[in-house]
Amino acid sequence: MEKYSVIVIGAGASGLMAAGRAAEKGAKVLLLEKMKRPGRKLMITGKGRCNITNDLPVDEFITKVFPNGRFLRNVFSQYYNEQFLALMNKLGVKTVLERGGRYFPESQLANDVVEALQNWVRKLGVEIRNDYNVDSLWIEEGKLKGVQIQQKKIKAKYVIVATGGLSYPVTGSTGDGYKLAESVGHTIVSTRPALVPLETDSLLPSKLAKLALKNVNAIVWQNGKKLAEEFGEMGFAPSALTGPIIITLSRIVVDAINEGKEIEITIDLKPALDDKKLDNRFLRDLEANPKKKFKSIFSTWLPSQMVPVLLDYLGLDGDKECNQITAKERKEIRKAFKSLPFKITGYQSWDKAVITAGGVKTSEINPKTLESKKMPGLYFAGEVIDVDAVTGGFNLQIAWSTGWVAGNAVEVNKE
Ligand SMILES: Cc1cc2nc3c(=O)[nH]c(=O)nc-3n(C[C@H](O)[C@H](O)[C@H](O)COP(=O)(O)OP(=O)(O)OC[C@H]3O[C@@H](n4cnc5c(N)ncnc54)[C@H](O)[C@@H]3O)c2cc1C
Known part of the structure; x- marks a missing residue:
């Protein structure tokens, strides 16, 4: 023996x-x-x-x-x-x-x-x-x-x-x-899986797959109540949000989902600018380029991969001139920049989880x-x-x- x-x-x-x-x-x-x-x-x-x-x-x-x-x-x-x-x-x-x-x-x-x-x-x-x-x-x-x-x-x-x-x-x-x-x-x-990408029914992640966003703020909401937020880097995968700040937030999101709670994550693409400052920036750029195509200015505000995707999301014609963008459209753009919403429908499985809770x-x-x-x-x-x-x-x-x-x-x- x-x-x-x-x-x-x-x-x-x-x-x-x-x-x-x-x-x-x-x-x-x-x-x-x-x-x-x-x-x-x-x-x-x-x-x-x-x-x-x-x-x-x-x-x-x-x-x-x-x-x-x-x-x-x-x-x-x-x-x-x-x-x-x-x-x-x-x-x-x-x-x-x-x-x-x-x-x-x-x-x-x-x-x-x-x-x-x-x-x-x-x-x-x-x-x-x-x-x-x-x-x-x-x-x-x-x-x-x-x-x-x-x-x-x-x-x-x-x-x-x-x-x-x-x-x-x-x-x-x-x-x-x-x-x-x-x-x-x-x-x-x-x-249960922890530090794991989060699934969403939004069509945006599939169109943005492999894009890495830096210096953004992700906020977790449950019935309009803020549960947590993280600032830093995130990414997209087909039908999922991923990257460091999402993975970190997943620790509480997984448990909330398992308890049957409805969870939404919003992304603030410009956390350094409040709504007013952001509008001032948009107005300044649009007014300085009245005859230019809107998409050429829009593309200076975002990573290039996001430009067609967000134009489509907002239902905006990128070929129209900057002077044709209305205050209502500017408001919708600001909303998308400050609070891009993703309904969270689940989380990925063990083969994608960094750790076990x-x-x-x-x-x-x-x-x-x-x-x-x-x-x-x-x-x-x-x-x-x-x-x-x-x-x-x-x-x-x-x-x-x-x-x-x-x-x-x-x-x-x-x-
Ligand atoms: C993709 C990924 C990246 C990560 N990156 C980091 C990082 O950079 N920094 C960090 O701090 N953490 C990281 N982690 C987490 C970290 O790897 C784990 O926390 C750590 O490895 C846990 O150590 P452990 O010894 O408990 O388990 P493990 O490292 O998983 O080791 C367990 C071992 O036990 C063996 N075993 C299981 N069952 C049996 C059995 N019945 N008989 C014999 N052997 C058995 C397994 O084969 C395995 O080799 C990462 C995890 C993943 C998945």
């Missing part, structure tokens, strides 16, 4: 970190990964650049975490961004700080982070087995004995579940950890060690836990920190 002190299930961000830390403490560690290689999801993070962490202090960081960032306070007091950056430095991965406090590897290659972590755990003596899909925990007489893969049992004193969530299932995250947790009596807070209920996990309160010796790390954050390197920092704390909690000398 094979015997280890620690088995880590899942060689993603949190699993690599948990395995490395447990091995640093002297534990004999087996890291089991169901895919052909570790870190499949890590490879695609940050569009292949891997936004490894964020420089926000803990107090601000936890406000970016749902549903309860305070659960992570103790975890972060043990291992936070400076420790991870120091580890990267030690492993030879230089990092750079970019806009929004986001850290990336200087090489801009997620692969460098994956390689460095793999080499680190291997050097520490962690045995990695790929193509190993853990079916169940091995429990005997109510006690944790190890893990089971089909009929094969592997013994371990501690098991760390680092199986990720449900998003991007092609990377190996197919929700297995929830079943493992449920099998020992854990509650799973309902899982929901997971193993935090009140059933010891916040100091991440040990299960239901099954001694069982630990959780990463996305499998019911915590998720906005974009900006926060989710990976959660994975690094929870992985380290779970790996650190094993008591090697008491084995």
Whole structure:
């Protein structure tokens, strides 16, 4: 019978970190990964650049975490961004700080982070087995004995579940950890896609697909009440709104839709100008060019891809002269610029979601060690836990920190 002190299930961000830390403490560690290689999801993070962490202090960081960032306070007091950056430095991965406090590897290659972590755990003596899909925990007489893969049992004193969530299932995250947790009596807070493009019945996104809008303001409305807003960059995909600010807003929109609420998002294309200033600008341009075709002036106000689409939306003839644009038409144009409406009809599925909301209920996990309160010796790390954050390197920092704390909690000398 094979015997280890620690088995880590899942060689993603949190699993690599948990395995490395447990091995640093002297534990004999087996890291089991169901895919052909570790870190499949890590490879695609940050569009292949891997936004490894964020420089926000803990107090601000936890406000970016749902549903309860305070659960992570103790975890972060043990291992936070400076420790991870120091580890990267030690492993030879230089990092750079970019806009929004986001850290990336200087090489801009997620692969460098994956390689460095793999080499680190291997050097520490962690045995990695790929193509190993853990079916169940091995429990005997109510006690944790190890893990089971089909009929094969592997013994371990501690098991760390680092199986990720449900998003991007092609990377190996197919929700297995929830079943493992449920099998020992854990509650799973309902899982749903988060940080996901939002679907709309508007015809505009299909016509604007691939356009990226910068410095716009997106506002979420429910029955005329403003729920949230975000300023920054967004994009369009066929029948969907996407891009950073939409993805961020999706965290509350998905829940509102699931509660049956009617949601509209309006886009302010000119947030720096109020209605009056915008009208002054329009009037000035139109009056300075009375005989020019309206579309030639309209195109100085917008990205070129939007010009025919918005002319069509407004029912305006772009060939008419600027001096023929009426005050009523100007008002309609301003309305479209300040408050372009999109009825939100749903959200895209797991294969487009950056993160999973929901997971193993935090009140059933010891916040100091991440040990299960239901099954001694069982630990959780990463996305499998019911915590998720906005974009900006926060989710990976959660994975690094929870992985380290779970790996650190094993008591090697008491084995
Ligand atoms: C497209 C995309 C881009 C992202 N970009 C960023 C970013 O730039 N910055 C950021 O902070 N976050 C980003 N994230 C989120 C981040 O990737 C996750 O938060 C993080 O990977 C979670 O780490 P984890 O260890 O919990 O899970 P994962 O990294 O998903 O690892 C889980 C591992 O467990 C394995 N596994 C699952 N079940 C089993 C089983 N039964 N047996 C054995 N192995 C199993 C899986 O194959 C997988 O390798 C991004 C996510 C996506 C989808």
